[in-house]
Amino acid sequence: MVDTFIANANLEDLRAIVRGLLATSPPSVASAFTAAARQRLVRVKATDIPDTTDIFVAGSTDNGASAPTEKLDGILVRIRTLYGSGMGFASLKILARVVSATVGLRWKEDGAMEDTLAIIDADISQAIQSAKEEIDSNRVEDFQEAREVIHELRTAVNDSQMDVKKWDGGFPFERAAASLEYWRV
Numbered sequence: 001m002v003d004t005f006i007a008n009a010n011l012e013d014l015r016a017i018v019r020g021l022l023a024t025s026p027p028s029v030a031s032a033f034t035a036a037a038r039q040r041l042v043r044v045k046a047t048d049i050p051d052t053t054d055i056f057v058a059g060s061t062d063n064g065a066s067a068p069t070e071k072l073d074g075i076l077v078r079i080r081t082l083y084g085s086g087m088g089f090a091s092l093k094i095l096a097r098v099v100s101a102t103v104g105l106r107w108k109e110d111g112a113m114e115d116t117l118a119i120i121d122a123d124i125s126q127a128i129q130s131a132k133e134e135i136d137s138n139r140v141e142d143f144q145e146a147r148e149v150i151h152e153l154r155t156a157v158n159d160s161q162m163d164v165k166k167w168d169g170g171f172p173f174e175r176a177a178a179s180l181e182y183w184r185v
Helices: 002-008 011-024 027-043 070-084 088-100 112-136 143-166 174-181
Strands: none
Touching: 011 027, 027 070, 070 088, 070 112, 088 112, 088 143, 112 143, 112 174, 143 174
């Protein structure tokens, strides 16, 4: 009967039930839930790097500013699913590609693109916290690969900063840069 309910309940009801169950259960239930989520994400290859071409459209607005595309929305959902389930390094690897995709683009202050990049900056901070928890819980299998992911993200953030300086724009990844500056694995 439970399977019948799961198959027919709407997404909002399922979310509310899961949140309620996790909030009122012992911590071991939340741990088991995130472990099951990680297994599922690995099985469906959610950790694979998606194609990040065309996640931004250069000069697409009337004022010549770049804009995010719907493709980016799907990638950000995947990133949040990964770091939310404790797969911080997998999400950081994808975030490095997203940040790299901003190099060469221009945006206006207080525009949609700047707002989107601020959200991505916050996602990077959340993913870094998730990666730190991944280390603390001994779930990192390959520390060399983890270091490479951090290096790739650090390089992407630095490249973005250098690019933005060329056109005197507002650097959107300040929190990420600060978080990465002293983080050593």
